[in-house]
Amino acid sequence: MVHCPECQSTLSSSEDIAFEETEARTGFVRASKRFYTANCASCGMTIGSGVAGAKANGGGAT
Numbered sequence: 001m002v003h004c005p006e007c008q009s010t011l012s013s014s015e016d017i018a019f020e021e022t023e024a025r026t027g028f029v030r031a032s033k034r035f036y037t038a039n040c041a042s043c044g045m046t047i048g049s050g051v052a053g054a055k056a057n058g059g060g061a062t
């Protein structure tokens with residue numbers, strides 16, 4: 001179980017996490033990828049990040 005380090009909210013479902021596109025905000029990712037951060041829906045603390053819109057590593061078994 002993941003808990004927010006800021007407000008200790010339990011992050012058990014996607015509803016507890018707010019995904020925010022940071023491409024325009026940060027500007028350091030200008031490739032054809034979209035960069036997202038995962039924020040706590042309660043306090044807005046950034047918990048994690050990831051790239052969406054890009055293929056996962058090739059060669060992965062299904």
Ligand SMILES: [Zn+2]
Binds near residue numbers: 005006008040042
């Ligand atoms: Zn929080």
